[in-house]
Amino acid sequence: MKSRLLTVALGILTAIGGFLDAGDLVTNAVVGSRFGLSLAWVVVVGVVGICVFAHMSGKVAAVSGRATFEIIRERLGPTTAGLNLAASLAVTVLTLIAEVGGIALALQLASSVDHRLWVPVAALAVWLVLWRVKFNLMENVTGLLGLALVGFAVAVFLLGPDWGDLAAQLVPQVPVQESAAVYWYFAVALFGAAMTPYEVFFFSSGGVEDRWTVKDLATSRLNVLVGFPLGGLLSISIAACAAIVLLPAGIQVDSMSQLTLPIAEAGGTLLVAVVIVGLVAATFGAALETALSTGYTLSQYLGWSWGKFRRPVHAPRFHLAMILALVVAVGVLMTNVDPIAVTEYSVVFSAVALPLTYLPILVVANDPEYMGEHVNGRVMNLLGTVYLVILVVAALAAIPLMIATEAGG
């Protein structure tokens, strides 16, 4: 029997892709250095939201054996589901580009070798894992090593901040030196990142890969309740480190290397080394999650056989889709584009993908033909509906806010 810790690896890996991928790692530090902890409430709202929908998608996968994009295609029909596929693939591939670039940046921190030289190496390593390594081993190793990012939480304590002052920052308010539009742009960006659609594609497909059945409903729930709150906690820890060290010094964050400044101050070289392991593992894990999500969504929409539980020869188009996504990622990174800036544009596509992903999940979770006695209760339906409304409002607000603030300027 698997140990409890390894049972929740899927939830931890999924949450890393949502809260601690390359784009979010930097965004969290940017937010901390500019807004202190005044946006931490958004992360909490996002954690609850992704818990609600990941729980539903995991439940549907365990009870009916169907992954999220299969039910999207079935319930929305080919046209609307096709629109969702295009938007979701855009979000997922943009994030994959950022992750391959992020692995390269994290390896540059460890090696001082220029990140552009690391890009092909990173992509090749990701592909080898996708091609050869069993799903189970993959989720356990990346999930566990990603936990090294707990170094950020440790650093908060080692820095010994004025806890009263830090707690006072938790009140939602726009800092005097920032405009309300910029504050809300980052609020929407943090919320969108927390609820990014590839998390449920990966989580539900991962449940199928792990061969969940009705007996595994408790496992699914445990994965949700451990993984996402942990991801949110680490996300707030990164912001807290930046708020304690960088905010008072007036240092603006614009690169991944600055993430380690508070860590070095708190715990010296040893803690920096631990955190760099965590950064490599988190970006690598997020790269695997987004590459697999590309294969999952495309295969589930088009009815191809999919999954790492099949040998590649029995799921050739699934593997080809992932290879193509990685080739695109390397190609884009070779143009010398800033990998972190790439993710800013995924907000636009999220506006389409988010409602069209979460609505079918909510509908199927209520269908007794699929779920039998495990249909949603009143509380889950209420939460799901409230979050659907918040998602639509946030998605619509995101685009004008992005244009008005020049993506947070």
Next chain:
Amino acid sequence: MIASDLLDVPVHDDAGAQLGWVVDLRFVLDGAPDAYLARARLHGLVVSPRTRTSFMGFERSSVRHPWPVAPILRWWHRGAFLVHWPDVARVPHPDEGAGPGDDAAVVLRAGYTAYEPGL
């Protein structure tokens, strides 16, 4: 023919009056045994009078949750009906409906029966 040749296509009666759009296909599994299951046979078309968007499966059952999604969809698709495949007189050729203004449509026989879409 594939399912996409029928889905979203307008439905006319034999006099040419518009009845709605095909929003879903209903299959039954009663054919010769295939690899896993009996082979599927097209039983009929679900036609909705007001919209070509998906009914999301609510036509099959009496599920009322989640509120307000279910009531809104039921109201939007009110008057949806199932028409059996033998009542279909003509379907568009797969190459039709490519250009704008093209009147590719599913045409029903005179005296067709509209059934309740529920299972």
